Amino acid sequence: MSRAVAIETIKLRKTYGTLAAVDDLTFQVYAGEVFGLLGPNGAGKSTTLRILITLLRPTSGQAIVLGHDVARDADLVRRLIGYVPQERAIDRFLTGREHLLLLADLYHLPKDEAQRRIPELLKLVDLEARADQPAKTYSGGMKRKLDIACGLLPNPKVLFLDEPTLGLDVQSRLRIWDYVRQLKARGITIVMTTNYLDEADQLCDRLAILDGGRIRAMGSPAELKAGLGGDIVSLTIGAEDAGRIEALATALRVLPMVRAVTAKPSGLDIRVESSEKALPAVLEAANRTSCRLELVDYHRPRLDDVFVAHTGHAIRSEFPETEE
Amino acid sequence: MNEYLQEIRALTMRWVRRLSREKFSMLFTLVQPMLFWLIFFGNLFQRAADPQVTQAPNYISFLAAGVVVMTVLNNGLAGGVDLLFDKENGFLERLMSTPINRTSVVLSRFLFVTTITCLQVLVILGVAWFFGVEAVTGLPGIAVILLISMLFGVGLTAISMALAFSVKSHGDFFSVLGFLSLPMIFLSSALVPLQAMPAWMSMLAKFNPMTWAIDAVRSLILSGWAEALPKVGMVVMIMLVFDAICLYGSARAFRRAMG
Numbered sequence: 141m142s143r144a145v146a147i148e149t150i151k152l153r154k155t156y157g158t159l160a161a162v163d164d165l166t167f168q169v170y171a172g173e174v175f176g177l178l179g180p181n182g183a184g185k186s187t188t189l190r191i192l193i194t195l196l197r198p199t200s201g202q203a204i205v206l207g208h209d210v211a212r213d214a215d216l217v218r219r220l221i222g223y224v225p226q227e228r229a230i231d232r233f234l235t236g237r238e239h240l241l242l243l244a245d246l247y248h249l250p251k252d253e254a255q256r257r258i259p260e261l262l263k264l265v266d267l268e269a270r271a272d273q274p275a276k277t278y279s280g281g282m283k284r285k286l287d288i289a290c291g292l293l294p295n296p297k298v299l300f301l302d303e304p305t306l307g308l309d310v311q312s313r314l315r316i317w318d319y320v321r322q323l324k325a326r327g328i329t330i331v332m333t334t335n336y337l338d339e340a341d342q343l344c345d346r347l348a349i350l351d352g353g354r355i356r357a358m359g360s361p362a363e364l365k366a367g368l369g370g371d372i373v374s375l376t377i378g379a380e381d382a383g384r385i386e387a388l389a390t391a392l393r394v395l396p397m398v399r400a401v402t403a404k405p406s407g408l409d410i411r412v413e414s415s416e417k418a419l420p421a422v423l424e425a426a427n428r429t430s431c432r433l434e435l436v437d438y439h440r441p442r443l444d445d446v447f448v449a450h451t452g453h454a455i456r457s458e459f460p461e462t463e464e
Numbered sequence: 465m466n467e468y469l470q471e472i473r474a475l476t477m478r479w480v481r482r483l484s485r486e487k488f489s490m491l492f493t494l495v496q497p498m499l500f501w502l503i504f505f506g507n508l509f510q511r512a513a514d515p516q517v518t519q520a521p522n523y524i525s526f527l528a529a530g531v532v533v534m535t536v537l538n539n540g541l542a543g544g545v546d547l548l549f550d551k552e553n554g555f556l557e558r559l560m561s562t563p564i565n566r567t568s569v570v571l572s573r574f575l576f577v578t579t580i581t582c583l584q585v586l587v588i589l590g591v592a593w594f595f596g597v598e599a600v601t602g603l604p605g606i607a608v609i610l611l612i613s614m615l616f617g618v619g620l621t622a623i624s625m626a627l628a629f630s631v632k633s634h635g636d637f638f639s640v641l642g643f644l645s646l647p648m649i650f651l652s653s654a655l656v657p658l659q660a661m662p663a664w665m666s667m668l669a670k671f672n673p674m675t676w677a678i679d680a681v682r683s684l685i686l687s688g689w690a691e692a693l694p695k696v697g698m699v700v701m702i703m704l705v706f707d708a709i710c711l712y713g714s715a716r717a718f719r720r721a722m723g
Contacts, residue, residue, distance in 0.1 A: 248470060
């Protein structure tokens with residue numbers, strides 16, 4: 141299967157002193173797809189994104205966007221892409237319309253084109269009614285919509301979204317997801333970073349799981365889940381038996397129907413061929429090692445299981461960054 | 465070239481628009497505490513200051529030059545603040561992700577700060593005139609005062625921007641500024657002539673470019689062209705060197721910050 145490639149990176153690496161923020165990244169983004177960079181904070185998602193939008197120079201390796209090298213032809217790349225930074229990249233004193241007018245001049249749009257596109261975009265993101273009020277009066281969701289309108293102003297071939305729904309309420313999130321789907325339908329290639337698994341699962345055609353600056357897995361959400369195969373049995377173990385979790389894991393690993401065991405703070409995730417066949421043996425092992433089970437759950441692999449399987453830990457979303 | 469002008473105009477208008485939105489801050493920018501230095505400090509020290517020492521008819525006429533240059537100092541050193549906030553909230557990144565010339569953002573800031581500074585200098589000279597201080601060199605003298613203000617302002621704004629691009633947090637920015645600005649004022653001839661200072665202070669003040677600016681502006685206000693011209697020549701040369709150093713440092717800080 142050969143598809144047009146919009147973005148390609150080859151052994152991309154960015155170091156700060158001895159610390160590698162991203163290391164050995166090689167991936168391709170196909171034209172017209174939604175590509176996700178999924179990972180916890182500090183995984184290297186933003187660094188990768190900022191290299192692609194020419195704001196950071198790679199230490200080594202190469203990144204090519206629409207046929208142009210981001211380091212050598214930065215200005216050319218900037219003309220072809222749109223960028224939606226993380227929330228709050230907004231001048232609180234300017235109105236929504238003034239943001240777009242300013243950016244129209246920075247993208248050197250001719251006056252008539254700006255006059256035509258700006259009302260169009262304000263309409264697309266439902267901001268017409270508030271377009272002439274200062275951005276400081278906007279809610280978090282409205283700021284995000286303005287951000288997206290700004291990113292779309294240059295009529296980009298590739299749109300980069302940095303954590304598009306970070307800190308948004310559920311309704312605004314669904315709204316933003318809607319826009320992303322609309323943009324994809326228009327044929328825009330979208331690259332987004334996220335640390336929300338459900339967002340990656342819902343929106344992305346393909347994604348790269350990043351952790352510690354490296355790609356741990358890549359593919360469509362369905363492929364990644366199918367790649368794990370079998371079922372996941374999740375055990376929640378009582379706190380008083382926490383000391384015996386390791387013993388139970390050892391006992392489980394030798395069972396023939398168990399493929400992999402991952403420890404979580406409160407229990408174990410066990411990948412098995414078939415939960416129906418494995419459960420009796422798993423329960424028997426728990427009994428044998430005197431682990432009191434509080435909860436047993438089994439399901440088809442989800443994206444969070446994929447994440448755990450490839451990185452060895454859960455994505456840390458217990459402390460989501462909140463909006464100011 | 466056309467594109468360059470389009471960018472710079474749009475970015476400069478952004479600063480103007482912001483200022484006009486912040487009515488309160490505009491008031492304080494134009495009728496700044498500097499003005500109160502002139503009105504209150506000038507009148508307060510009227511009798512405490514010895515005309516033999518200041519070599520001026522009254523303290524206000526002596527102080528006027530100092531207040532002009534202090535205004536340039538404060539505006540210049542604060543000139544990078546808005547870029548600092550742009551950097552912190554990601555707006556700068558948004559601007560930099562557009563296909564603009566890398567210098568446009570900085571240049572728009574220079575244009576804006578310089579314009580505001582010149583307007584304020586004119587307001588201060590107007591208030592001084594109200595208190596009976598008239599520049600003996602007339603309008604051409606005032607034009608030269610504006611030129612000196614611009615030259616000094618550019619270097620200071622460059623320092624401020626370099627700081628804005630280099631600091632980790634805006635707390636650091638403001639503490640460095642506070643640390644810079646008062647010694648610059650006290651170790652200059654703004655409030656007291658060099659001859660009246662303790663020897664070690666007047667020694668240090670001679671290395672302060674601000675002193676040279678004040679002395680040139682002061683002679684333009686008080687003494688006349690004959691005395692002023694050599695000082696103006698001197699200060700222009702000093703300022704060109706000062707600006708060159710500051711701009712070089714600022715360009716380096718900018719390049720480092722922008723990867």
